Amino acid sequence: MKTEMILFDLDGTLLPMDMDEFTGCYFKLLAKKAAPRGYTDPKALIDGVWAGTAAMVKNDGSRSNEEAFWARFAELFGARVYDDKPLFDEFYAVEFNQAQAVCGLNPKARETVDLCKALGFRVALATNPLFPDVATVNRTRWAGLDVSEFELYTTYENSTHCKPNPDYYRDVLHMLNLPAGACLMVGNDAYEDMIAETLGMKVFLLTDCLINKQNRDIDAWPHGDFDALMAHLRALAREEDA
Secondary structure (H helix, E strand, O other), X not given: OOOOEXXXXXXXXXXXXXXXXXXXXXXXXXXXXXXXXXXXXXXXXXXXXXXXXHHHHOOOOOOOHHHHHHHHHHHHXXXXXXXXXXXXXXXXXXXXXXXXXXXXXXXXXXXXXXXXHHOOOEEXXXXXXXXXXXXXXXXXXXXXXXXXXXXXXXXXXXXXXXXXXXXHHHHHHHHHOOOHHHEEEEEOEOOOOHHXXXXXXXXXXXXXXXXXXXXXXXXXXXXXXXXXXXXXXXHHHHHHHO
């Protein structure tokens, strides 16, 4: 089947980062923002965010990831968290941007997205929908890109599943109205991104910020750096035009 859509992961793919360093910086900033509103125990706050994240990962599709997160967060801190939601929204719009300092910038991310379009491919941003829209807009900007360049970008508001659940990718296919075989998923996680292959998607494992917690044999998939990815895209376009 002819490839129509290139799906890109964001964190560690288009946006270079060490996930542990990024998470540490992000949580430190969040704790500082939330302390004046009564979230005075940083560990309790961070544990609460992780609990909410786990609720999103376990989401069965019956509600948005946003609803799943806040319901779990409210179980831990009480219903007052809903009154504090604007505080968290403001954090992701403003203070969260300081976390850009611990992320990289690879001009080849922009080059690759532009190449996709030049070759006639469509592009979408299949980032794990654990963050609100504004945070995803900002992280995409840190990568030197803009969400308006993508036909779709997934957030906790518009998604009901998370990676590595294959239903996340099914949802993306439904939103794009495309069959799996028409898509190529590009990501840096050997499990969360490459699992898209089980639905019939083509895949490419970007190794610049590789995550391979299960020590999988990455030779199972096309893989390499951005130069290898661009070569792969050009070859794919040639094959399909032949």
